[in-house]
Amino acid sequence: MSVAVAQTAPSPAPQTAPAQAPAKDALGRETPQGLVTGLISAFAAGDYDRAARFFTTKKIAGNAGTAASRAALAKTFQQVLDRNGRLTTPAELSTDPNGRIDDGLGEGLERIGTIQTEDGKVELLAERVESDGVMVWVISAKTLSAIPALARTNPDSLSFAALTNYVPAGPVVGGAPVVHWGMLLVIAGLAYVAAWLVILLVRLIVRLIKRAHGETTVTRFMEAAAAPARLLLTAVLFVVALRWIEVTVVIRYYAEFGAQLTSWFGLAWLMWRLSGAAGEVALGRMSRRGQLSAYAIVSFLRRVFQGLVALALVAALLHVFGIDFTTALAALGIGGLAIALGAQKFFENLIGSLTLILDQPVRVGDFCRFGTALGTVEDIGMRSTRIRTLDRTVLTVPNGEFSALHIENFSRRDRFWFHPTLSVRYDTDPEQMRFLLQELRAMLYAHPRVDPDPARVRFIRLGASSLDIEIFAYVYAVNMDDYLEVQEDLLLRCMEIVAKSGSGFAFPSQTVYVARDSVRDGEKATAARDSVKQWQEAGELQVPRFHPDRIRELRNTLEYPPPGAAVR
Structure with missing residues (x-):
């Protein structure tokens, strides 16, 4: 018999439970900003039971602790805030679950508003506690204990504040009476009119300055800042007037929040306009001094600064709406990687633009050849360069590609090659x-627009159908049009010298003569030979090169433009 041995099955390995996401508070009280925005939302909806959930659960003196008493306390809290209170707007509140650590209140405490009393301001505090296993922010017990006493006080109100008490409140819209919303519109209109009048006065002063001194740097900056300054001044006057009017805390909260957003847009707009004006002023001064090479640098720096202003505005708006900028970047994950890969070309072009600005192979206004194209540079931007071609079209080339090309800048040459x-x-x-060689050299040395070093004329070749003479010289000219005028004059003088020698230009062709060739001008040929003979006898034959003394004698002896020319 064979013995069967039972085998024990191995015990399964213990499985690790998947990590659970951290619990979230249903009311969004994880941050001080979430506490205040949630409380205002409950006040606007008139839901005092929900508003009471933003209060601490600690025992409060004078409060029975029942749901009804807590709801009554929430209503009293809103009444106190409506009369003399102010809650901090999201722009000033922390989006960090730990709150601010630099406010001097200690860990777990946050300042979220103030209430004005006869004895001064009373700070409203929030504290961080644990609720259902989640750390949340709630109105502190110290603040809630002071609410009943604050409700019994009646500090003197300004006459302006009592205006809403003499007008029917009307229906409640958005957590506030209609009359309060109407008062808000009136304040906004008056603030805008006051700001408009101030800016109008400033514009009149600018006109007087321009009449007396013309366009100045100060007037240019004042004109650029006029529109955004009016928006900023309107927001400031609106906030100041709002604190003199007795409206509900809901309206005051949203109105101040809107005014802060408007101020940020106005400030970004102001910085944008001032940077543009500063760039125009700098470019104007550099243009007057002839420093055209700095045009691209100033233009690039202005765009970089404006980009930073826009980025700062976006970061501020993300903070206002409870989104941490660094957290948002980290949360992009794969999307952020995709964006980074997609932005590879952008950064390549940005580095290319920096190369063009620092190395300056071309400047705005230069005529150049890049690759196989010709054109005039009109603008060097952060991403691309725009070039006006000879066909008068605009060619846009990415800076990453443009900076890697072989660029020939025709505007930088000091002389033009005549050959x-x-x-x-x-x-x-x-x-x-x-005779030809000597006369052609003498003509080049004598011409005031030809550089004599080097200015050479050489008999270089016995060609298939001609005797070839090469002319090599550099011409002084400010641009291509000027050079073409000088070149035209030089070619006409060459033709005159060839005719004077008794010779002529050869045709690069084969000719079958069926008749006798025309006889050369014997008198001119004899005169040319006699001249050469006289030069040889006198030791004045300037072949193969001119004597330096003779060059000095010939310099600027020719009249240019030639006699009879309309432009001299």
């Missing part, structure tokens, strides 16, 4: 050739 090849007839004898 024609004169092909004369084969029946030109050596004496005539010597």
Whole structure:
């Protein structure tokens, strides 16, 4: 018999429970900002039971602790705030679950508002406690204990504040009577009119300054700042007037919040306009001094600054609406990686633009060749460069690609190259050739727009159908049009010298003569030979090169433009 041995099955490995996401508070009280926005939302809805849930659960003196008493306390709290209180807006509240650590209140405490009394301001505090396993922020016991006493006080109100008491309240809209919303619109209108009048006075002062001194840097900045300054001044006057009017805390909260947003937009707009004005002023001064190379640098710095202003505004808005900027970037995850990969070209072009600005192979206004295209640079931006082609079209080239091309800048050359090849007839004898070489060199040395070093004329080739003379010289000219005028004059003088020698230009073709060739001008040929002979006898033949003394004698002896020219 065979013995069967039972095998024990191995016990399964213990499984790790999946990590659970941290619990969330249903009322959004994880941060001080969430506490205040949730409390205002409950006040606006008239839901005092929900508002009481934003209070601490600690025992409060004079409070029975029942749901009804807590709801009554919430209503009393709103009445006190309506009369003399102010809750901190989201722009000033922390979005960190731990709150602010630099406010001097200690850990777990946060300042969320104030109540004005006869003895001064009473601070409203929030404290961090645990509720259903979640750390949340609630109105502190110290603040709630002071509410009944604050409700019994009646500090003197200004006459302005009592205006809403003499007008029928009307229906409640958005947690506040209609008359309060109407008063808000009236205040906003009056603030705008007052700001408009102030800016109008400033504009009149600017006009007087311009009449007396013309356009100045100060007037340019004042004109650029006028529109955003009016918006900022309207927001400031609106907030100041709002604190003199007795309206509900809901309206005051949302109105101050809206005024703060308006102020941020106005401030960003102001910085944007001032940077543009500063760029125009800087470019104007550099243009007057001839420092055109700094145009691209100033334009680039202005755009960078405006981009930073826009980025700062976006970061501020994210904070206002409870989104931490660094957390938002980290939360992008794979999306952020995709954006980073997509932005690779952007950063490549940005680095290319920095290269163009720092290295300055071209400047705005330069005529250049890049690759196979020709054109004039009109703008060097953060991403691309715009070039006006010879066809008068605008070609946009990404800076990353443009900076990697071979760029030939025609606007940077100091002289223009004059290098024609004169092909004369084969029946030109050596004496005539010597005459041509000497006269052509003398013409170049004598011309005031030709650089004499080097200015050479050489008999270089016995061609298939001509004797070739190469001219090599540099011409002084301010631009291509000016050079073409000088080149035209030089070519006409070359033609005159060739005709004077008794020779002529050869045609690069083969000709079958069926008749006798025309006889050369014997008198001119004889005169040319006699001239060469006289030069040789006197030791004045300037071949193969001119004597330096003769060059100095010839300098600027020719009249240019030639006699009879309309433009001299």
